[in-house]
Amino acid sequence: xxxxxxxxxxxxxxxxxxxxxxxxxxxxxxxxxxxxxxxxxxxxxxxxxxxxxxxxxxxxxxxxxxxxxxxxxxxxxxxxxxxxxxxxxxxxxxxxxxxxxxxxxxxxxxxxxxxxxxxxxxxxxxxxxxxxxxxxxxx
Amino acid sequence: xxxxxxxxxxxxxxxxxxxxxxxxxxxxxxxxxxxxxxxxxxxxxxxxxxxxxxxxxxxxxxxxxxxxxxxxxxxxxxxxxxxxxxxxxxxxxxxxxxxxxxxxxxxx
Numbered sequence: 537x538x539x540x541x542x543x544x545x546x547x548x549x550x551x552x553x554x555x556x557x558x559x560x561x562x563x564x565x566x567x568x569x570x571x572x573x574x575x576x577x578x579x580x581x582x583x584x585x586x587x588x589x590x591x592x593x594x595x596x597x598x599x600x601x602x603x604x605x606x607x608x609x610x611x612x613x614x615x616x617x618x619x620x621x622x623x624x625x626x627x628x629x630x631x632x633x634x635x636x637x638x639x640x641x642x643x644x645x646x647x648x649x650x651x652x653x654x655x656x657x658x659x660x661x662x663x664x665x666x667x668x669x670x671x672x673x674x675x
Numbered sequence: 676x677x678x679x680x681x682x683x684x685x686x687x688x689x690x691x692x693x694x695x696x697x698x699x700x701x702x703x704x705x706x707x708x709x710x711x712x713x714x715x716x717x718x719x720x721x722x723x724x725x726x727x728x729x730x731x732x733x734x735x736x737x738x739x740x741x742x743x744x745x746x747x748x749x750x751x752x753x754x755x756x757x758x759x760x761x762x763x764x765x766x767x768x769x770x771x772x773x774x775x776x777x778x779x780x781x782x783x
Contacts, residue, residue, distance in 0.1 A: 552753070555732025559761070562736060572717065572738075579736040580712055587709070640725045645709035652713070 539601035539608075540568075546586055546613075548595025551639070557598050558583040568602065570675060577653040578607050578673050584646040585611040585669055591636055592616065593667065606655075609671045617663040625651065676782060678741045678764045681720060684782055685775065687743060687766035690750055691758035699740045702779045704772055708733050715739055722775050724748050731757045731765075740764065745772045 542564060544557035558579055565575045582598060589596040593615020601608040618624050625647050632642025651657045654671040661667040679695035681687075700718030705711040706725050715721050717738035723730060726748045734742045741764035744750060748767065750758075758765040768775055 552728040555729060555736065559732060559735050576717070576736075576738075583712060583732070583736055584709060639727055640706055640708040640729060643707040643709045645707070645713065649709055649713045 539603050542600040542602070544598040544600070546589045546595045546598060548590055548593065551590055554587055554590045555583055558586050561598075561600055564600075565602070565607070570607075574607070574673060574675050578609065580653045581650045581671050581673065582609050582611075584649045585609070585671075587641055588646045589613045589615070591632055591641060596666075603675075605675050607673045607675065609654075609669075609673070611669045611671075612666065613668075614666040617665055617667055618659070618661040619663050621659055621661060681741070681779070681782060682766055685743075685768060685770075685778055687768050689766055690744075690755050691763060691765040693759060693762040693764050695764065697740045697764060699783065702776065702783065703739075704776050712737060720779050722772055722779070724772065726754065727751050728754055728757055730754070731761055731763050734758075734763045734765075735761050741766060743768055743775060745770060745775050 562579045593613035596613030599610045623629055627648045628644040630642045630644035636642045655674045656672045658670040676699050678697045681699050699720050701716055703715040703719045704722040706723050712733050715737040718740045720741050721739040722743045722745050724746050744767040747769045
């Protein structure tokens with residue numbers, strides 16, 4: 537069955553508006569009538585990805601494909617890449633600056649939260665080239 | 676208990692009363708936004724000392740019933756307007772996080 541697709545550009549310059557794409561996606565999923573638990577898991581996963589792209593990669597893009605039985609979120613950036621994925625997956629590990637931490641981010645929960653709230657998280661990353669995350673949330 | 680009733684009981688100062696009749700079903704306290712994002716529940720009174728725009732995004736995504744800025748924290752410029760646009764109940768209090776938590780817990 538064909539998916540319903542949504543595309544979002546994530547602005548890397550404006551930290552204060554980070555989360556806009558996630559809020560927009562949440563609104564669309566709610567309009568489509570998905571259960572609140574599914575919407576919540578998608579929102580958390582996408583928000584973490586969005587924040588990561590703003591903090592580390594100067595923005596990027598998000599593509600959300602909605603199927604009756606699953607939601608696939610693909611986040612892509614042309615940032616610095618993740619040198620050690622295993623380390624980045626550990627809760628509490630963060631390379632964020634003091635300034636970012638003062639804003640309430642950089643707890644090292646981004647990737648772990650994405651993994652926790654989705655059925656699958658696939659990370660394709662290359663240092664100096666960028667990162668592509670594919671997450672699947674089952675309905 | 677509704678947001679408005681809770682606000683009256685705790686003598687909260689309103690910053691944005693978007694939906695005062697909303698039911699409060701629980702509470703959460705925290706300032707690390709990713710942590711809050713993953714753990715706060717829909718209907719919670721979220722108590723925090725964070726005051727930037729991202730608080731509104733997290734409140735929207737977690738579906739918190741209201742946000743209480745504790746310890747006399749003032750919202751950053753533009754936060755009140757953003758709360759209004761997003762329909763988020765936003766209040767502030769001079770009380771510390773700990774005593775606000777104790778009071779919210781006693782009331783619910």
